Amino acid sequence: MRWKFLSLVGLLLVYAFFKGWTFNFYANILFGFYALTKQIWISVVLLGVTQTILMIPFRAIRVIQSQNTRKFQDKVNEFGRDEQQIAKVKKTFRQGNSTFLFYIVDFMVQLTLFISIGRLFLTDFYTNNIDPSILLKFIPYPIYPLQGLWFKIPYPLVTKTNDLGWWAVLIAWALILITHVFIYMIKRMGRRFSVATEKKQSPSKSTQKTKQTFSFLGSSTLILFIIAYFLVRKFPLALEMRIFSGDVSVPNRTLNTVTAIATFTMIVWFGLQNILRQGKLAREKGISQKVIDLTQSEMFKNNLFNGILIGLGAFFITNLIPSAFELSIFTFELIAILSPFTLDKFVLKIGVVNKD
Numbered sequence: 001m002r003w004k005f006l007s008l009v010g011l012l013l014v015y016a017f018f019k020g021w022t023f024n025f026y027a028n029i030l031f032g033f034y035a036l037t038k039q040i041w042i043s044v045v046l047l048g049v050t051q052t053i054l055m056i057p058f059r060a061i062r063v064i065q066s067q068n069t070r071k072f073q074d075k076v077n078e079f080g081r082d083e084q085q086i087a088k089v090k091k092t093f094r095q096g097n098s099t100f101l102f103y104i105v106d107f108m109v110q111l112t113l114f115i116s117i118g119r120l121f122l123t124d125f126y127t128n129n130i131d132p133s134i135l136l137k138f139i140p141y142p143i144y145p146l147q148g149l150w151f152k153i154p155y156p157l158v159t160k161t162n163d164l165g166w167w168a169v170l171i172a173w174a175l176i177l178i179t180h181v182f183i184y185m186i187k188r189m190g191r192r193f194s195v196a197t198e199k200k201q202s203p204s205k206s207t208q209k210t211k212q213t214f215s216f217l218g219s220s221t222l223i224l225f226i227i228a229y230f231l232v233r234k235f236p237l238a239l240e241m242r243i244f245s246g247d248v249s250v251p252n253r254t255l256n257t258v259t260a261i262a263t264f265t266m267i268v269w270f271g272l273q274n275i276l277r278q279g280k281l282a283r284e285k286g287i288s289q290k291v292i293d294l295t296q297s298e299m300f301k302n303n304l305f306n307g308i309l310i311g312l313g314a315f316f317i318t319n320l321i322p323s324a325f326e327l328s329i330f331t332f333e334l335i336a337i338l339s340p341f342t343l344d345k346f347v348l349k350i351g352v353v354n355k356d
Helices: 002-019 021-037 040-054 056-065 069-077 082-095 100-122 166-194 196-200 203-233 253-284 289-318 323-337 343-355
Strands: 150-162 235-247
Touching: 002 021, 002 100, 021 040, 021 100, 040 056, 040 100, 040 150, 040 323, 056 100, 056 343, 100 323, 166 203, 203 235, 235 253, 253 289, 253 323, 289 323
Parallel strands: none
Antiparallel strands: 150 235
């Protein structure tokens, strides 16, 4: 029944889009904020906040649906061999399950709403009077010329650095390496005392797991080494707040690039949270570590590919749209990135309480 309801919502939204209702909806929100702030760029930011609020129910459902390890746990248990388990789990991730329809509807909703916002900002209401019939009676008609077309975004800039030298780099690398080895030893000890099946594990599987662990340590250590090198060789000593500004009525290449990077970061960040969450559930359900490692590896590759693809798409598409659209999307993404620490935790906590 709920899937029929979601399908109906998606179809109604598409119908509203073609009728122009979603365009009118966002136009009324934008000029409603403008009536209060008298600044177009602030109204655009508040429109991004509104978009975030509208997407909260779908984000909450996505978080709940990410707790679906139990649904393919039974599939995994049908097989005795790890190779069969891996093939079945990979097939499940590719084909999806009962959540597939939700993700289709979710995609349709997001696509429809974001296209509506883009269509609004492509309309030249910045210099030409907007059609009065679009605005509701309680929304004051704006007085032209519109005020506050130039956005003002504060950002920190490092104005003074210090090179701490190679000795500091070597010390930082040594600390990173020692920390990784310590974490690895703690995990090995915890696994040895908490998982009884580890004692029965064959030498070949132990060797393979050790290789996987050292492979992970090697890749993560290399990334941290690179970060530590640049941080130590250019250690910040002074910061200064600067103002980044631009006209929301025309495209802005700098803001466009920042928005594309934020889009890539948001896609990868959300995907990583789901991967870690599902991996934790899989371990709790007793799925073999080999299945978890290979499946998570495939999920991460797909997530990285999606992030790059969508990020490039955001760069090339928004480059043709006035920067008001990018400012609104950037606001939405900044708030959304905090979701794993705020909304996601609340949803998961409520889910645990209801389960108990």
